[in-house]
Structure formats: structure tokens, C-alpha cells
Amino acid sequence: MPKSKFIFTTLMLLLVLAVLAICDLCFGSTNLFSIETSNPMFSSILYDIRLPKTLTSIIAGSGLALCGLLMQSLFRNPLAGPYVLGVSSGSSLFVAIATMMISSIHVSGFFIMGKSIVTLFSIMGAFFVTLIILLISRKNKSNVTVLLVGLMLGQILSAFQGLIEYMSNADNLKTFVMWGMGSVGSTTLQDLYFVIPIYLVTIIASFFFIKPLNAILLNEQYAQNLGVNVNALRLSIIIISAVLVGVITAFCGPIAFVGISVPIASRLFFKTSHHLHQMTFCLLLGACVVLTADVICQVLSSQFMLPINTVTTLIGSPVVIYLLFKSKLSIG
Amino acid sequence: MIEITNLEIGYKSKGKHNSVFTGINLTLSAGDLVGLIGDNGIGKSTLLKTMTGNLAPLAGDIKINNKPSAQFTAQQLAQLLSIVVTEKIGGFNLTVWDVVATGRTPYINIFGKLSPEDEAIVTKAMEQLNLLPLKDKLIDELSDGQRQKVMIAKSLAQQTPIIVLDEPTAFLDHTSKHQLFSILKKLCAEQGKLIIVSSHDLELMKAYINRSVTMEENNSLEVK
Numbered sequence: 001m002p003k004s005k006f007i008f009t010t011l012m013l014l015l016v017l018a019v020l021a022i023c024d025l026c027f028g029s030t031n032l033f034s035i036e037t038s039n040p041m042f043s044s045i046l047y048d049i050r051l052p053k054t055l056t057s058i059i060a061g062s063g064l065a066l067c068g069l070l071m072q073s074l075f076r077n078p079l080a081g082p083y084v085l086g087v088s089s090g091s092s093l094f095v096a097i098a099t100m101m102i103s104s105i106h107v108s109g110f111f112i113m114g115k116s117i118v119t120l121f122s123i124m125g126a127f128f129v130t131l132i133i134l135l136i137s138r139k140n141k142s143n144v145t146v147l148l149v150g151l152m153l154g155q156i157l158s159a160f161q162g163l164i165e166y167m168s169n170a171d172n173l174k175t176f177v178m179w180g181m182g183s184v185g186s187t188t189l190q191d192l193y194f195v196i197p198i199y200l201v202t203i204i205a206s207f208f209f210i211k212p213l214n215a216i217l218l219n220e221q222y223a224q225n226l227g228v229n230v231n232a233l234r235l236s237i238i239i240i241s242a243v244l245v246g247v248i249t250a251f252c253g254p255i256a257f258v259g260i261s262v263p264i265a266s267r268l269f270f271k272t273s274h275h276l277h278q279m280t281f282c283l284l285l286g287a288c289v290v291l292t293a294d295v296i297c298q299v300l301s302s303q304f305m306l307p308i309n310t311v312t313t314l315i316g317s318p319v320v321i322y323l324l325f326k327s328k329l330s331i332g
Numbered sequence: 333m334i335e336i337t338n339l340e341i342g343y344k345s346k347g348k349h350n351s352v353f354t355g356i357n358l359t360l361s362a363g364d365l366v367g368l369i370g371d372n373g374i375g376k377s378t379l380l381k382t383m384t385g386n387l388a389p390l391a392g393d394i395k396i397n398n399k400p401s402a403q404f405t406a407q408q409l410a411q412l413l414s415i416v417v418t419e420k421i422g423g424f425n426l427t428v429w430d431v432v433a434t435g436r437t438p439y440i441n442i443f444g445k446l447s448p449e450d451e452a453i454v455t456k457a458m459e460q461l462n463l464l465p466l467k468d469k470l471i472d473e474l475s476d477g478q479r480q481k482v483m484i485a486k487s488l489a490q491q492t493p494i495i496v497l498d499e500p501t502a503f504l505d506h507t508s509k510h511q512l513f514s515i516l517k518k519l520c521a522e523q524g525k526l527i528i529v530s531s532h533d534l535e536l537m538k539a540y541i542n543r544s545v546t547m548e549e550n551n552s553l554e555v556k
Contacts, residue, residue, distance in 0.1 A: 078423070211444040214430075215437045218421045224386055226437035226490070227410035273425040276443055 001272040006280075009270060013284035017058070020291040024054045027298040047189065055192055056184040057294045058287040059199050060252045061262075063244045065286025066206060068259035069266070069278055071130075073213045074237045075137055078267075079147050081260030082245045086154030087129045088256075091249035092180065093157045094125030096164040099176060115194065115250075123246030129153060130238045181307035182253040184294055195247055202244045203283070209236060210275040217273060255290070257312040261320045262286045268323045289316060333494065333526050334360045334383065339392035341375055341382045349390050352378045354551050356392070360528065360543070362493060365520045367537040368530040370547035376530040379547070380498050383528070385409050396494070410438035414487035416497040420479065422472045429467045431482050432458055435489030457488035461515065477508030484515065495519070497529045501536065509533065513540040 001009075026032045028050060035042045068081040082088045098121035132153065137146045165173055179186075187195070212233045215223040220230050248255070266281045267273075293311040300306060339356040342349060353375040360366055370376050381387040383394060385401060394401040396412055404412065414435070421431065435457065436450045446454070458464050461481045471479060480500055487495045497516075501509045517540050519525050531537055537544070546554040 073424070076424070208442055211437060211440065211442050214444050215434050217424050217426060218431065218434060219417075219419055221381075221386055221417055221419070222415065222421070222434070224406070225384055225410060225413070225415045226434060227405075227407040228437070229406060267425050271425055273427070273430050274444065276445070 001270065001274065001277050006277055010280055010284065013281065013288065017284055017288050017291070020288055020295065021054050021058065023295045024057060024291050024298070025050045027295055029298075049185075052187050052189050052192055053185050053294065054291070055196075056187040056252060057290045059192075059195060060184055060248045060255055061258055061286040061288070061290030062283040063199060063203070063248050063286070064255060064258040065262035065266075065282040065289070066203065066279060067241045067244050068261075069263040069275075069282045070206060070209075070213070070237050070241050071259075072263050073217060073275065074234065075133075075146060076217065076219070077146065078264055079260065080150075081263075082126070082241065083254065083256045084147065084154075084260050085129070085133050085150035086152075086157060087126045087133075087241070087245050088249055088254035088259075089154040089157040089161070090125035090127075090129030091122040091246050092125070092254050093161045093164075094121040094128075095179070095250060096161050096176060097121060099172060100164060100168065115191065119194070119247055119250040122250035123243050125157075126246040126249065127238065127242035129157070130242050134234060134238060179253045182255045182309040182312075184252050184290065184308055187251050191251055195251060198243060198247050202240050205236075206240050207276075207279060209233060209240075210279065213237075213275040214273070252308075254309075255312065256309050257316045258286055258289055261316050262289055265320055265323060333362050333397060334358070335393075335395040335398070336383075337393045337395075339379075339382070339394060340390040341378045341387070342390050343378075344388070344390070351390060353547060353553075354391075356553055358545060358553075358555060360526055362524045362526050363520050364526050364543050365517055365541045366526070366528045367541035367544045368528060368547070369534060369537065369544055370530075372532075374547045374549075376547060377498050380415075380496050380528065380530060384413055384415050384496050386415075407438050410490070410492075412492055413494040413496065414490040414492040416480070416483040416487055416495070416500055418499045418502050420476075420503075421483075422470075426471045427467070428458070428463055428469050428471065428474070428482050429454070431471055432463070432485045432489050435486040435491075438490065453491065454489045457485045460488060461485045475508075476503035477505070477511065480504065480508070480512055481515070484512075488519075493524070494526045494528070497527065499530055499532075501531050501533055509536055513537070516540065
């Protein structure tokens with residue numbers, strides 16, 4: 001892709017992102033335009049509710065889309081993604097375990113400790129599943145097998161999660177079920193002070209792997225011959241993906257669709273394989289998708305919160321199916 | 333250029349050495365077009381993988397330009413030796429340009445940005461194999477013969493004095509096979525590259541190669 005086209009596309013996506021972010025800040029149960037800016041309620045709604053929600057949407061969408069891209073490139077499989085490969089399920093199970101533990105040792109009142117433990121467990125769960133999938137993909141080169149194992153693993157982990165939920169008390173169960181539906185609305189500004197540094201470090205770190213990721217699209221043997229340390233690349237991508245998915249899942253719940261579909265849509269739209277371009281586009285497009293989903297949630301349900309998973313899947317999936325049928329491009 | 337002494341090749345598994353071939357002694361020079369011949373399973377691909385650093389030798393030495401290959405960093409080795417393997421690549425919007433440009437990986441910055449000089453080298457590599465008209469085509473849209481040419485162009489863009497090709501004629505028709513070997517012969521003659529090719533097609537190879545290495549049963553190696 002020529003440099004000028006890349007810059008133009010990036011600016012266009014940034015513009016769309018800005019418009020969507022403004023819409024997301026304004027729409028909700030209370031129309032922000034109807035309140036005087038001098039009214040204390042205005043700043044309370046804006047800074048305590050809307051801003052954290054908008055920032056969370058951007059972080060969750062861009063982070064999950066980037067993870068999907070990294071996994072699809074590493075596995076050289078366009079169907080890979082945190083949700084499909086069971087990584088999100090790993091996070092969910094470990095979050096369930098952590099929630100139970102916190103509940104039983106009564107530390108949930110301590111914000112940092114409670115959230116930190118949940119986040120740490122969520123990262124551990126994501127790391128654990130990604131590592132298993134990677135080991136299997138090294139033993140068995142078949143993309144279909146890897147995906148099937150990922151799906152099965154997701155089912156097994158979900159069954160364990162169901163068991164934990166069954167044993168939970170009513171309050172924990174309710175909290176956990178709500179969390180499992182996915183939401184960008186339960187994150188506070190205080191949470192974001194914890195999330196944003198982790199998000200930025202992992203995003204920046206992933207840009208240092210552009211060159212080896214471009215090479216690994218050929219295959220591992222070619223990548224090695226081109227000077228890429230394939231084992232180091234694998235480990236780095238696993239760590240980056242696990243941390244990103246873990247943190248996002250801990251705060252927003254397991255969000256479906258974005259991780260797998262945004263990289264596919266990005267390839268179909270922007271017709272490039274270079275990871276500098278794809279990473280940039282996936283980050284922006286992912287953020288736009290989740291912001292759009294959140295805006296739709298607000299518009300459709302001003303009095304109650306629609307689960308974001310419902311919207312991302314119901315609206316996003318048909319779009320990608322349409323694109324796949326319409327396009328003759330090879331996505332993977 | 334490549335000097336192999338008492339080489340034992342094979343795989344290490346759970347601490348065990350599964351030897352495939354032993355006692356390989358070879359000296360290959362710049363400008364040679366070497367045919368690696370042998371039955372299926374004899375160890376041709378294992379030997380090529382060991383020479384290229386994809387597999388560690390079980391015993392013995394491989395020297396490139398009088399320096400043990402183990403002493404080269406991955407980056408240095410990538411500037412000395414390039415490969416073309418049988419496995420088909422494709423998907424992910426990879427165009428002919430993208431694939432040939434990966435040949436510059438050992439020379440470019442971490443963000444994968446090609447300098448004007450790198451772009452000129454990639455263009456020249458494609459010119460040499462008449463691939464410029466296909467520059468923006470997707471790899472998936474090419475014939476098997478064209479794909480092999482693209483991978484050879486990637487090797488040319490890598491600017492290595494040694495090129496190793498494992499069964500490059502596997503998916504090619506008669507005409508494409510001859511075209512491929514003509515290109516390889518020209519590269520050896522005009523650019524002094526050492527090219528090592530494994531193939532089952534003995535008659536075809538004999539028409540082009542100037543040296544042959546035949547691997548036979550009982551670790552018997554015939555070098556001509």
C-alpha cells in the first residue's frame with residue numbers, strides 16, 4: 001500500500017473514530033446536550049460515566065482486534081481469534097475462580113487488590129489456553145485441528161465455569177452472569193488508570209514485531225531463514241495477546257466477534273498484508289466497531305443496557321459474511 | 333564456499349539422536365549448480381535443512397566461507413543463505429511484491445520499512461524473473477510455475493551467495509521445469525551463486541547441473 005494511501009486511510013479512520021467517540025459520549029439515558037455545562041450533573045455524567053465507557057470501548061475494540069490479527073498471523077490462520085481459540089474462555093474461567101476466591105476471603109472491598117487479582121487471573125487464563133493451543137499447533141499443522149481443539153477447549157473451560165457458577169451464591173452468580181454478557185459500561189476512571197498503561201505497553205510492544213510477523217506469513221521455515229527467531233516471536237506474541245485479552249476480559253467480560261472479524265474485515269477493505277498497515281487499521285477499525293455497537297446499544301435501549309456481545313455479533317457477523325461472499329480476495 | 337566434514341544429520345527427540353545419514357564430506361564452490369539426488373526418505377531434505385540452519389547437526393561441521401555455520405547469527409546466516417521450499421504459501425492478501433520484498437527482511441529496520449535502495453533491489457529481482465507485470469497480483473492467483481519463480485525472486489532479493497532449493501520442480505509441468513533450471517543455471521554462471529537443488533527428476537537435472545551429490549543406502553555418498 002502506498003504511503004499516501006496509508007496516511008489518508010488512517011486519517012479517515014481517525015475521523016470516523018472521533019465522530020463515533022463524540023456520539024458515544026453524547027448518547028445515553030440522559031442526552032448530554034439537554035444539560036447546562038455549568039450543571040454539576042453534566043461533569044458527573046461526562047467524567048464518571050460516559051468518558052470511562054467511551055475509553056473502555058476504544059481500548060476493548062482496538063485491543064481485541066489487534067490480538068486477533070496477531071493470532072491469525074502467528075497461526076497463519078484467518079479463523080484464529082481470542083474467542084474462537086478458547087482464550088477468552090480461559091480468561092473467563094480464571095476470572096470465575098478469582099471472583100470466588102475474593103468473595104470467600106472478603107477482600108472485594110479493597111479496590112486495587114480485588115481488581116488486580118481478577119486481572120492477574122484473567123491474564124493467567126488467557127496465557128494458559130494460548131500456550132496449549134500453540135503446543136498443539138506445533139504438533140499438528142492442520143489449521144482445522146487447531147481450531148477444533150480451540151473450540152473443544154473453550155467448551156471444556158465453559159463447563160468448568162458452569163460448575164463454579166452452579167456452586168456460587170446468588171449475588172456472585174448475578175455479577176458473574178452480567179459480566180459474562182460483556183459490557184463496556186462498568187469500568188470506572190479509577191479502573192482505567194490501571195488498564196491504560198498495560199494497554200499502551202502491549203500495543204507499543206506489538207509494533208516491534210512488524211518485521212518478523214511479515215516474514216512468518218510465508219511460513220516458519222522461510223521466517224527462520226530470513227533471520228527471525230521464531231520461538232522468541234511465538235512467546236512474545238503469546239505474552240502480548242494473553243495480557244491484552246486478559247486485561248480486557250477482566251474489565252469488560254468476554255467480548256465476541258471483534259477479535260476474529262475485524263482483522264478479516266481489515267484485510268478485505270484495505271487489501272494489504274503489511275503488519276504496519278494492518279495493525280494500525282485493526283486498532284482503529286476495532287475501536288470503531290465497539291464504539292458503534294455501544295452507540296447502537298444506547299440508541300436502542302436508553303432505559304436499560306443491552307449486552308454489547310449481542311450487538312457486535314448480530315450486526316458485525318452478517319457484514320463480514322457479506323464481505324466474504326462479495327470479495328474474491330484471499331484472506332488466509 | 334561450503335565445506336562439510338564428517339556431518340551426521342537427523343533429529344533429536346527426547347534426548348535421543350535419530351540419525352538419518354552419517355559421514356557426509358563435501359566441498360561446494362561459488363558458481364556450482366549442484367544436484368542433490370536420492371530416493372524418498374534418504375535424507376535430502378534433512379541435509380538441506382541442516383545446511384540452512386533449520387536443523388542442528390547431530391555431529392560434524394559445516395563451514396561457510398571458512399567459518400563454522402554455528403558461529404553465525406541468524407541475521408548473518410540470512411544474508412549468506414536463502415531457501416526455496418516445496419510448501420505452497422498464500423493467503424493473507426500476499427501479493428507478488430510482498431513476498432519478494434520479504435527477501436529484504438535481514439537488511440531492514442524493525443518496522444519492516446523498505447528504503448528506496450531496498451525497493452530497487454526487489455524490483456531488480458522481479459525483473460530478472462520477468463515478474464514485474466505480476467507485481468500486484470495475489471500469490472493465490474498464480475500458477476505453480478509462477479509461484480516458484482516468485483520464491484526464487486525472494487531469494488534473489490535476499491542477495492545471498494548461496495541458494496538452496498528443496499524439490500522445486502514438484503508441482504511443475506515439463507516446460508516450467510526447464511524454464512526453472514535455465515534460470516538457475518544462468519544465476520550460477522552470471523552471478524557466481526552456489527545453488528543446491530534436490531529433485532527426483534534425474535534426466536532433467538543432468539541437463540543443467542555441473543555437480544551432483546547422490547545419497548544412497550548405507551550412508552553411501554557419491555560426489556561428482
